[in-house]
Amino acid sequence: MSRIWARSLRGRVTLVTTLVAAVLLIPFGIGAVTVTRAWVAASVSRDTRNTAERIASEARAGALWRGGRIPVLDPTVPLIQIVNPQGTVSAASDGAAAMPRLSDVWPTPDDRVITSRPCVPQMCLYLTAVRVSLEADSSVVYAGRRAPAVLSDHTLETVAAIEIAILIGITGWATWMIMGRALRPVAAMRAQLDEIQASDLSRRVVQPAGDDELSGLAASINGTLARLERSARQQRQFASDASHELRTPIAGLRAQLESAQLYPEDTDLDALVTSALRDTDRLEAIITDLLLLARIGSRADDAAKEWVDLGELVREELSVRKDRVPIRLAVEDGVLVQGVRLQLARVLTNLLDNAERHADRYVRVSVGCEDGVAVLAVENDGAEIAAVDRERIFERFTRLDAARSRDAGGTGLGLAIARDVAVAHGGELTVEDCQGGARFVLRLPSTPCRTDRPAEKPGTSGV
Secondary structure, eight states: OOHHHHHHHHHHHHHHHHHHHHHHHHHHHHHHHHHHHHHHHHHHHHHHHHHHHHHHHHTTTTTTOOBBOOOOOOTOOOOOEEOTSSEEEEEOOHHHHSOOOOOOOOOTTTTEEEEEOOEEETTEEEEEESSSSSSOOOOOEHHHHHHHHHHHHSSSHHHHHHHHHHHHHHHHHHHHHHHHHHHHHHHHHHHHHHHHOOOOOOOOOOOOOOSSHHHHHHHHHHHHHHHHHHHHHHHHHHHHHHHHHHHHHHHHHHHHHHHHHHHOOOOOHHHHHHHHHHHHHHHHHHHHHHHHHHTOOOOHHTTOOEEEHHHHHHHOOOOOOOSSSSSEEEEEEEEEEOHHHHHHHHHHHHHHHHHHHHHSSSSEEEEEEEEEEEEEEEEEOOOOOGGGTTTGGGGOOOHHHHHHOOOSOOOHHHHHHHHHHHHTTOOOEEEEEEETTTEEEEEEESSOOOOOOOOOOOHHHOO
């Protein structure tokens, strides 16, 4: 049984709620019974004292009761006796006339009112004894009544216990029903998730109506499934593209080696080695880029993050490049971002390589800060990128026809790597409108930085 409860959230919540209800209600019930008994006892004592005081006052005034019969002033206090100093009942109410002396308690002049709870044959009483006067030979008035049922037996405790047990049971039952209803969508989502196969991630769980936690959970599950589906689709596409891109240089290298093996006399060894090295370099470049894509955003990268000055990074990169067209700079100092320096440098290198391949006369690099966001832009005056292609060019192994015709040596992974690095650093890489060219903009979270932008000046990393 304990294992069943341990496996059931519904059972655990019901058990805990029932225990909490018991912990709260049982002391409350005990307190309520105690207070009720005290209140009833105080009320009875007040009534008997009031009656005794009134009879004593009448006795001091010299009242004479016909036949020694004292009239009952309060129906709730029917037992009244006046006892003289000799211990003889001199007057009594009808209810107490046939009874023996109600109590042996005898108030003194210093303590003229005494409340007691004596028991006489067949009953127990709540009794107040009042001395008529302070004289030594003063009589004593006794006024009392049978103890109420709530004070003489355990009826009150029994009723309270039954009521508390019912309330605890209702609490447990209500919690069980409410939890069952609340967890029903969770069970449905679990069943739907169990039916989803890795080969088909297109299905989604039903999102409950409303804007509560279960609806949010379903939305998160569907979001996760969407990302998994997208990732699986990208992996399949990536595997297909990678196999194609790797197969081409391998096939060319194999063909050259087989030809040299078949016709060694007609083979130009220098040309063969040069071509084989070119294909090997391409394979190495593709594999290197694939490994970089696989590790972007790893924990090792998080540990290697540091504060990087984008302006300084641009100048360091341009100082070692030899480009065919001049590069114009508009770089602010003090634009800091937190990231992996080597990966950010790779983004800049890929963007510059892409710009150099397509530029006609110049490439422009700018670094600045907009609303607390670091902005690095690389643009060229080459062909514009159509709006429909601005997202497609960031897909792996995707190159536009113009790129293929101009550059056959690229791996097709440069912009994909740049986009993944940007996302892993909490930023974005997009293509923006640029009249007469292409403009790539990298935006990354930054510390507060200067907003004054230096005037653009021509500069080159090499001609």
